[in-house]
Amino acid sequence: MTNRAEMTRRDIMKSGAAAATVTLAPGVTLMAFGGTAAEAAGRADAGKRWGLLIDASKCSPDCNDCVTACKTENGWGKDIESDHISPEQAPEWIRKVTLRDKTTGRTTSAPVMCQHCEEPPCVDVCPTGASMKRADGIVLVDKHICIGCRYCMMACPYKARSFVHEAITDQPEQNPRGKGTVESCNLCAPRIDSGRIPACVEACEKAGHSAILFGDLKDPDSPISKALKQYPNAALREDLELNPGVRYTNL
Amino acid sequence: MRLVLAFLAVFGFAGGAAADGSMPVVPAATGDPHPEGNDYWRVHHMKMLLHDRDLTMRDGVRNVMPGEEPIQASLGECFDCHGVQDEAGAYVSYEDERHFCRVCHDYTAVQVDCFMCHRSTPSDTTAHRTMATPDDPSSIEAYLARVAQEMTE
Numbered sequence: 429m430t431n432r433a434e435m436t437r438r439d440i441m442k443s444g445a446a447a448a449t450v451t452l453a454p455g456v457t458l459m460a461f462g463g464t465a466a467e468a469a470g471r472a473d474a475g476k477r478w479g480l481l482i483d484a485s486k487c488s489p490d491c492n493d494c495v496t497a498c499k500t501e502n503g504w505g506k507d508i509e510s511d512h513i514s515p516e517q518a519p520e521w522i523r524k525v526t527l528r529d530k531t532t533g534r535t536t537s538a539p540v541m542c543q544h545c546e547e548p549p550c551v552d553v554c555p556t557g558a559s560m561k562r563a564d565g566i567v568l569v570d571k572h573i574c575i576g577c578r579y580c581m582m583a584c585p586y587k588a589r590s591f592v593h594e595a596i597t598d599q600p601e602q603n604p605r606g607k608g609t610v611e612s613c614n615l616c617a618p619r620i621d622s623g624r625i626p627a628c629v630e631a632c633e634k635a636g637h638s639a640i641l642f643g644d645l646k647d648p649d650s651p652i653s654k655a656l657k658q659y660p661n662a663a664l665r666e667d668l669e670l671n672p673g674v675r676y677t678n679l
Numbered sequence: 680m681r682l683v684l685a686f687l688a689v690f691g692f693a694g695g696a697a698a699d700g701s702m703p704v705v706p707a708a709t710g711d712p713h714p715e716g717n718d719y720w721r722v723h724h725m726k727m728l729l730h731d732r733d734l735t736m737r738d739g740v741r742n743v744m745p746g747e748e749p750i751q752a753s754l755g756e757c758f759d760c761h762g763v764q765d766e767a768g769a770y771v772s773y774e775d776e777r778h779f780c781r782v783c784h785d786y787t788a789v790q791v792d793c794f795m796c797h798r799s800t801p802s803d804t805t806a807h808r809t810m811a812t813p814d815d816p817s818s819i820e821a822y823l824a825r826v827a828q829e830m831t832e
Contacts, residue, residue, distance in 0.1 A: 472739030562739060570736050571796055597772060599798045601755040602807040606796035621741045623811035625822045641826065651826040
């Protein structure tokens with residue numbers, strides 16, 4: 429499958445490249461074929477959409493392993509990064525949130541990171557195109573063209589994005605990051621591209637909780653799709669209709 | 680264009696003229712030479728890096744699939760061969776004027792922005808450069824198999 433022009437209808441279906449049909453009016457349809465040669469070769473694959481299902485009942489309020497693993501994998505959270513700013517402004521890709529029901533006193537705990545929306549507001553507002561969504565649904569910042577305006581930080585309803593305020597060195601090779609750009613959870617895109625699960629998912633499983641389920645939302649037979657179909661679950665701020673790739677259950 | 684000519688001038692004479700101190704001395708590299716040859720790299724390295732950064736970042740092409748068209752230039756791998764060590768044997772970062780990139784870029788007064796975000800020394804971890812095998816416990820395949828087993832139990 430070298431040339432898109434040579435692709436047959438069958439090839440397109442087999443490659444998993446997205447074929448979307450939108451009915452505009454009775455008898456009038458708009459068809460769009462997504463997928464470049466790169467996607468067909470199994471890279472950021474438009475036939476997939478990576479997502480997470482977080483089970484708050486399995487998440488321990490005392491455990492912070494997902495956050496620690498993310499810091500190690502992606503290199504954020506060193507003291508030098510928040511030397512001259514208040515703690516709320518410090519880079520934060522993932523955080524633990526504890527909810528408490530005022531009436532019953534029941535507390536639940538869950539990690540919150542970029543929710544990888546299908547309709548990401550951060551991408552809508554970005555003036556340079558740096559804030560982007562990959563073909564496989566991962567939302568991330570292309571720091572090569574990010575000008576650090578922080579418009580996306582304001583647009584995000586989940587407070588998922590943060591800004592790098594200090595010059596940093598010795599970044600992990602797979603996650604370049606630097607002063608003057610916005611960043612957020614990228615679902616460990618470099619790990620996914622090399623066939624590995626995100627660092628938080630791995631850490632949660634190692635801690636014995638397995639509260640974060642990772643998988644392909646477009647594959648009906650994947651464990652995450654089956655679990656979503658079987659158990660009640662919710663997206664955060666469902667009223668905004670952003671269709672996040674990260675979903676919660678037992679919250 | 681003038682910069683490119685300046686580069687050519689620098690490297691064209693680097694061999695002979697370096698000794699008198701008028702030209703930068705390019706630090707020697709380890710490993711196999713580039714198949715395209717040094718002259719090609721000296722002229723085109725910035726274009727190769729610029730092209731591949733979009734391929735990697737936006738399309739998720741990371742040259743890890745066996746039999747794939749290789750990425751020509753991956754910044755992370757430059758320093759596997761082009762790392763420069765100081766007297767104590769530690770690799771110098773871009774802060775140090777002996778750094779491989781700085782030797783020529785200082786001479787030609789061309790600013791490099793790469794290292795505002797990218798690390799400028801060899802990496803300790805290189806796991807992400809190779810595709811995970813199914814028996815690797817952190818691979819997606821092994822993970823999904825574990826989860827599927829749990830769900831049936």
